[in-house]
Amino acid sequence: MEMWDIYDKDKKLTGRQMERNNWTLKDDEYHLTVLGVIERRDGKYLITQRAADKAWAAGWWEVSGGGVMAGETSEQAVMREVLEETGLDVSKAEGGYAFTYHRENPGKGDNYFVDVYKFILDFDEKDVVLQTREAPAFKIASLDEIKELADAGIFLHYDSIKQVFDQTK
DSSP states (O other): OOEEEEEOTTSOEEEEEEETTOOOOOTTOBEEEEEEEEEOTTSOEEEEEOOTTOSSSTTOEEOEEEEOOTTOOHHHHHHHHHHHHHOOOOTTSEEEEEEEEEEOOTTTTOOEEEEEEEEEOOOOGGGOOOOTTTOSEEEEEOHHHHHHHHHTTOBTTHHHHHHHHHOOO
16 A cells, blocks of 8 residues: 655655555645656657546646655655656756646545656667656657647646756756
């Protein structure tokens, strides 16, 4: 059973934990997730497609990410998630933490912070090894292609993370 730490409204650990995806948080409690944007030196980005059997946003495009496990830092979590989902090791990549945003879902038990990271990494398509039960496909996409997916309403989190794509190397 995976456990997540519970944070307060100031993103401070409370010392309590919750079972992963057990949406019983109070309105002033949060869990922590991460997103890892991976940019190649040619200015293109690695994006993955969510599995068709996902309960939420099935088939949509996204960047790698997931929940931070209890006792894990967000940096450890983003490196783990990127490696698990894409096979890419970003531990020595340029870049790192970019910013945090949060979501309030009053009465739903699912408030969360998202730490967003941006990594610059030299890699080829052959280096990408997908965790196909999570992401059956990937693209090396230009920013214009990502914006087109977002405009079509099928790029997850784009409005919340679009500023990371505008950051210079």
